[in-house]
Amino acid sequence: MTDKQNEFLYRMSSSLRKGLAEVQTKVNDLYRIEELEDYIDIPDSPIEHIKAALMPLVVQVNDFQDYAETVTGRMELDLQEVDIHALMEGVLTIADQLADQKGGIRLEEDIPENLPTLEGDPTRLSQALLNYIHNAVKFTDSGTVTVRVEREADRVRFEVRDTGIGIAEEDQEKVFEPFETILEDKDDSRLGMGIGLKIVEHIIELHDGETWFESREGAGSSFFFTVPL
Structure with missing residues (x-):
């Protein structure tokens, strides 16, 4: 991949990571709403399904971000x-x-x-x-x-x-x-x-x-x- 393509990958993965983090925050906020407690606790709750579906996406986007940091030289260590x-x-x-x-x-x-x-x-x-x-x-x-x-x-x-x-x-x-x-x-x-x-x-x-x-x-x-x- 060219430098421009790697830079695009970095920007795209950064944007996706930020967006998914916001979605995760909103989903977690639902667990704090008292009116939804009974709805969350039911079998096959849609909210639980949403949370579970988000996890592999978060892992994949984080991997893409790490790869993008690798190829653009942005990865740093906290020694x-x-x-x-x-x-x-x-x-x-x-x-x-x-x-x-x-x-x-x-x-x-x-x-x-x-x-x-x-x-x-x-x-x-x-x-x-x-x-x-x-x-x-x-x-x-x-x-x-x-x-x-x-x-x-x-x-x-x-x-x-x-x-x-x-x-x-x-x-x-x-x-x-x-x-x-x-x-x-x-x-x-x-x-x-x-x-x-x-x-x-x-x-x-x-x-x-x-x-x-x-x-x-x-x-x-x-x-x-x-x-x-």
């Missing part, structure tokens, strides 16, 4: 001292929910006790890990998703490993490319926008770290990133 155990506690809480919603998947963790703190943006690092985990859950119908953290000399390595479908060798070069997919069926319910891994790559680049993966078709995948100490 601070990061307690890795506190970071992982929040990440694993959401990961448990993702695994429970999918069903048939066991979430495992391998996180040693004696991990150092590191300098980074905890919100962005959580986002990067959850993007990895979301993909792992999405492409694993049964088996395990394992989240591992390990110190390696002057850096910390994060890994998300799954027992899912894996990635064919001919598809591996496009994994971190935006708007690409390994799925042949364009109507597959697992089909996303193809920007999550590109966002991860940029977040980790801003941390002076590295991203990579290992995979074999039919045998699962392992996605990694490192953050220097």
Whole structure:
């Protein structure tokens, strides 16, 4: 995409994010109106349906905004001292929910006790890990998703490993490319926008770290990133 197209994407996603935030605020305001309490509590309440329908839209628009910030150089980090155990506690809480919603998947963790703190943006690092985990859950119908953290000399390595479908060798070069997919069926319910891994790559680049993966078709995948100490 050209610089002008990227700038247009940024402005469009910013406008959509602002508009959706206003809609969310108005929907949440409905819950504070006493006259609507009985209406909200009924089964299949339209207000509940509206709120539920908004959530995936908000996630998608936020992803577009992050991607637009990536390609226009606008993404910035809020650097601070990061307690890795506190970071992982929040990440694993959401990961448990993702695994429970999918069903048939066991979430495992391998996180040693004696991990150092590191300098980074905890919100962005959580986002990067959850993007990895979301993909792992999405492409694993049964088996395990394992989240591992390990110190390696002057850096910390994060890994998300799954027992899912894996990635064919001919598809591996496009994994971190935006708007690409390994799925042949364009109507597959697992089909996303193809920007999550590109966002991860940029977040980790801003941390002076590295991203990579290992995979074999039919045998699962392992996605990694490192953050220097």
